[in-house]
Amino acid sequence: MxxxxxxxxxxxxxxxxxxxxxxxxxxxxxxxxxxxxxxxxxxxxxxxxxxxxxxxxxxxxxxxxxxxxxxxxxxxxxxxxxxxxxxxxxxxxxxxxxxxxxxxxxxxxxxxxxxxxxxxxxxxxxxxxxxxxxxxxxxxxxxxxxxxxxxxxxxxxxxxxxxxxxxxxxxxxxxxxxxxxxxxxxxxxxxxxxxxxxxxxxxxxxxxxxxxxxxxxxxxxxxxxxxxxxxxxxxxxxxxxxxxxxxxxxxxxxxxxxxxxxxxxxxxxxxxxxxxxxxxxxxxxxxxxxxxxxxxxxxxxxxxxxxxxxxxxxxxxxxxxxxxxxxxxxxxxxxxxxxxxxxxxxxxxxxxxxxxxxxxxxxxxxxxxxxxxxxRSVSNAEHQARAIFTGLQQGKIDRALFTDNCNAYFGQQALADFESSLKPLGEPSVFTQSSEELRGGMTFRVFRVEFPNRPQHLTVTTYTMPDGKLEQYLVLPAQ
The missing domain is CATH 3.40.710.10 (DD-peptidase/beta-lactamase superfamily)
Structure with missing residues (x-):
C-alpha cells in the first residue's frame, strides 16, 4: 500500500x-x-x-x-x-x-x-x-x-x-x-x-x-x-x-x-x-x-x-x-x-x-x-542484487540473506516461476541501480536490468533492513 x-x-x-x-x-x-x-x-x-x-x-x-x-x-x-x-x-x-x-x-x-x-x-x-x-x-x-x-x-x-x-x-x-x-x-x-x-x-x-x-x-x-x-x-x-x-x-x-x-x-x-x-x-x-x-x-x-x-x-x-x-x-x-x-x-x-x-x-x-x-538517477549499489538475480535464474536463493517475510514470499511456486521465466534470458548485459530512498526504516532500491538483443528491460526492487537482510526482492517487466 x-x-x-x-x-x-x-x-x-x-x-x-x-x-x-x-x-x-x-x-x-x-x-x-x-x-x-x-x-x-x-x-x-x-x-x-x-x-x-x-x-x-x-x-x-x-x-x-x-x-x-x-x-x-x-x-x-x-x-x-x-x-x-x-x-x-x-x-x-x-x-x-x-x-x-x-x-x-x-x-x-x-x-x-x-x-x-x-x-x-x-x-x-x-x-x-x-x-x-x-x-x-x-x-x-x-x-x-x-x-x-x-x-x-x-x-x-x-x-x-x-x-x-x-x-x-x-x-x-x-x-x-x-x-x-x-x-x-x-x-x-x-x-x-x-x-x-x-x-x-x-x-x-x-x-x-x-x-x-x-x-x-x-x-x-x-x-x-x-x-x-x-x-x-x-x-x-x-x-x-x-x-x-x-x-x-x-x-x-x-x-x-x-x-x-x-x-x-x-x-x-x-x-x-x-x-x-x-x-x-x-x-x-x-x-x-x-x-x-x-x-x-x-x-x-x-x-x-x-x-x-x-x-x-x-x-x-x-x-x-x-x-x-x-x-x-x-x-x-x-x-x-x-x-x-x-x-x-x-x-x-x-x-x-x-x-x-x-x-x-x-x-x-x-x-x-x-x-x-x-x-532518471543512477547509483552503483548493485552487486548483491545481481548475484541474487543470477541465483534466481537457477531457482536458488541463499535464505540467510532474507527476512522471514521475504523467505515466505519465495515459496516453491515462486522459485519455479522465477527460474522458468528468467533462465532463458541469459546473463544481463546491464544491471544498474536507478534510485534509492528510505522507507519504513529500510532502504528501498530500484535496479534496471538489460539483456543483449532484447528491447525490453526488467526492473528489480529491493528493501534492505538495517541489519542488512532483504525484506523484499521483486523482479518485474518494465518499459
Whole structure:
C-alpha cells in the first residue's frame, strides 16, 4: 500500500498539446466518455496498449481531463483472465494510496468546521503513541512525523492475510521508536494515515467511510466508490493479479480486513477519480485555505522542501505545476497526475501487483497534454542484487540473506516461476541501480536490468533492513 518509487520519476518525450475545445459529455451507462478527435484518441489508445503489450499487465482503465472536463474514458485488456473478461470503464479498480488524498481532505474539512487544527499535536487525540506531544497532524499528512511504515513492501506478507484493525496497527507501529525526529525528514509511511483516519473518526463521531461518502463522494457525484478494505470487489469489477518475475499471471491474494484503513482502502472507476481531479484543479470542494494547505509542499525544519503536500506530491514538470500520486495494494497499481494550471489530468488504473504499467501509461499519455522531458538517477549499489538475480535464474536463493517475510514470499511456486521465466534470458548485459530512498526504516532500491538483443528491460526492487537482510526482492517487466 505504498506509492511505488517506480512511479515517482515521471517522464515523457516532448510531443504536442491538445488544442481543441471539448464540451462536457455526461457519462452514459457504463461511464463511457469520448469527445476526443479520432486522431488523438488513436494516439492515446496506441500508447496505452503498447505499455500493456510490453509489460504483460492484464488491463488498464484511463480517464483524461482536458479544459477542466472529462473528455475520454477507456479500458484496455482483460479485467479478469478466467474466463477472459474485457475491461470496461465502469469497472472498479483498487486505487491504493491515492486514498490518502481523501483522508487528508477529511481532516481539512474538519479543520474548516473548527473541530481541529492540522497543527494540533497527536497527543490531543492519541496520547499513548510515541512522541505524540512532538508530532502534529500536518506531519502525519505530509509524511514528516517519523512513524515507521507498517507496509512498505510490494507484496503481501503472511501476517496480513488475517484480519486486523487500526488499533493493532497503532499498538505495534505507532508505539515504535520514531525513525527520525519529527519534522526533520520526509519518509513515506502508511502508519501516518492510519493515525489520521482514527483522528477523523474520533473528531467527527462517524466511521471514516460514511464521513467520506457524505462529505466528498456524494457532493462530487463519485457514485461508484467502494471500500475494498471492508469487502472485496465484485464480479463486475476488475480482478487483481500477481506475477513472479516473468512467470504466468496468478490471482493476487487479498489483504485481511483492516490493513488498508485510511491509507489505501478505496476502489473506483477511473471516471470517479477524474471527478476528484476536477475538484482539485477547480478548488471546488474545500476552502481556498484548505487547498493551499493540501497543495503547498511542506518544509522540513532545516527549511528544505519535502516536495510533498498533504496526501500528494507537489512537482514541476517543465515549468508546469503538477500534483501526483501513485497507489498500490495487492493485485493493483494506480497512477494519478493533475496539472492544475492546465486544467488537465490523467488517471490510470491497472490490475497487476508491483507493476510499472500505470506509471508507464501516465508517462506515455502526458505528452498528449504537456511537453515533459525524461530523466532518471543512477547509483552503483548493485552487486548483491545481481548475484541474487543470477541465483534466481537457477531457482536458488541463499535464505540467510532474507527476512522471514521475504523467505515466505519465495515459496516453491515462486522459485519455479522465477527460474522458468528468467533462465532463458541469459546473463544481463546491464544491471544498474536507478534510485534509492528510505522507507519504513529500510532502504528501498530500484535496479534496471538489460539483456543483449532484447528491447525490453526488467526492473528489480529491493528493501534492505538495517541489519542488512532483504525484506523484499521483486523482479518485474518494465518499459
Amino acid at each position: 505504498r506509492t511505488s518509487a517506480l512511479t515517482l520519476l515521471l517522464a515523457a518525450v516532448p510531443a504536442f498539446a491538445l488544442t481543441a475545445t471539448f464540451a462536457q459529455t455526461a457519462p452514459p451507462a457504463g461511464l463511457k466518455v469520448d469527445s476526443l478527435p479520432a486522431e488523438v484518441r488513436a494516439k492515446i489508445d496506441a500508447a496505452a496498449q503498447k505499455v500493456l503489450d510490453q509489460t504483460g499487465v492484464p488491463s488498464a482503465s484511463v480517464a483524461i481531463v482536458e479544459h477542466g472536463e472529462i473528455v475520454y474514458t477507456h479500458a484496455y485488456g482483460n479485467a479478469k483472465l478466467d474466463p477472459p473478461t474485457p475491461a470496461e470503464p465502469a469497472m472498479r479498480y483498487s486505487v491504493g494510496s491515492i486514498s490518502k488524498q481523501f483522508t487528508a481532505a477529511a481532516i481539512l474539512l474538519l479543520e474548516q468546521q473548527g473541530k481541529l487544527s492540522i497543527d494540533d499535536k497527536v497527543a490531543k487525540y492519541l496520547p499513548d503513541l510515541t512522541r505524540a506531544n512532538d508530532v502534529t497532524i500536518r506531519m502525519l499528512l505530509s509524511h514528516t512525523s517519523g512513524y515507521q511504515d507498517y507496509w512498505p513492501e510490494d507484496y503481501l506478507m503472511p501476517p496480513m492475510y488475517a484480519a486486523t484493525d487500526s488499533q493493532h496497527i497503532l499498538e505495534v507501529w505507532g508505539k515504535k521508536p520514531l525513525d527520525f525526529d519529527p519534522g526533520t525528514r520526509w519518509q513515506y509511511s502508511n502508519t501516518n494515515y492510519v493515525i489520521a483516519g482514527r483522528i477523523v473518526e474520533m473528531v467527527s463521531g462517524m466511521q471514516l467511510m460514511p464521513f467520506l461518502q457524505q462529505n466528498i463522494f456524494r457532493p462530487l457525484d463519485m457514485e461508484a466508490v467502494w471500500n475494498s478494505d471492508a469487502e472485496k470487489l465484485g464480479d463486475t469489477d476488475a480482478a487483481g493479479y500477481i506475477r513472479y518475475a516473468l512467470g504466468p499471471l496468478r490471482p493476487a491474494p487479498k489483504e485481511g480486513k483492516g490493513w488498508m484503513f485510511a491509507a489505501g482502502e478505496l476502489a473506483m472507476p477511473a471516471y470517479d477519480l477524474a471527478q476528484w481531479n476536477i475538484s482539485v484543479m477547480n478548488r471546488s470542494l474545500l476552502s481556498a485555505k484548505s487547498y493551499d494547505e493540501m497543495t503547498d509542499a511542506v518544509k522540513l525544519k532545516d527549511g528544505s522542501s519535502s516536495n510533498y503536500g498533504l496526501g500528494l506530491f507537489v512537482r514541476t514538470i517543465l515549468n508546469h505545476p503538477a500534483y501526483e500520486h501513485s497507489g498500490e495494494v495487492s493485485g493493483f497499481v494506480s497512477e494519478n497526475i493533475v496539472f492544475p494550471a492546465d486544467k488537465a489530468a490523467i488517471a490510470v488504473l491497472t490490475n497487476q501487483d508491483a507493476s510499472p504499467a500505470a506509471a508507464a501509461i501516465g508517462r506515455a499519455l502526458t505528452p498528449i497534454v504537456l511537453n515533459v522531458a525524461p530523466g
